[in-house]
Amino acid sequence: MIRKIAIFAAMTIVAVVGVLIASYNGTIVTVPVTEKVVALTYDDGPNPPHTQALLATLERHSVKATFFLKGQNVEAFPEAVLAIARAGHEIGNHSYSHRPMFSLSKTAMLEELVRTNRLIENLVDYKPALFRPPYGIQGPGLKMALDELDMTSILMSTSGLDWEVTEPKLIASAVVESIEPGSIILLHDGHGDVSDPNAQDSRAASVEATGIIIETLRAQGYRFATVGELIALSR
């Protein structure tokens, strides 16, 4: 009896691990490139005035980044979305309401994805090809939902931990210490955990950290690309 339970438990673990691995299949965490090139990505925005401050910093350094926008904030701040697009940055989808995808049915995931794609598309005239799951959590069904929409899930290999670290130099050093060619860097210009777009946290520290990251990595010979450009380099 005990042996049967043990076999059943082992099979259950294998099945659960299998589902989890399958749900991350096709996800991009880092990009295999030999050149010293990395991608800066910003989640949860737009979040005025921090998104605009970030755009000014990126422009000053002539860097293009990728912004994974939250649908609720796109609705609230269309002008900021247009400013991101006009500056030549890449726009991706970060769901409408920032719920963990693991908790949603495939139909609910599709609703989150399509609603946000439409909001973005109405403003910038293209459908996002990239999706970043809230909290980096995927789930069974997400891959199928993304495949239906011809989208790719983008995670990250390096993070500034800027949802808990508030000192710009520490955010920058968390990124710089773990960088390598092809890294996808996670930072935030918005705040995913609040449903009221006007109640988002300040991201001034992330904006300041961005300037330090760019200067430090450039001194090490790195250049910056959008996630789409980085993926194209690996082909």
Ligand SMILES: [Zn+2]
């Ligand atoms: Zn987020």
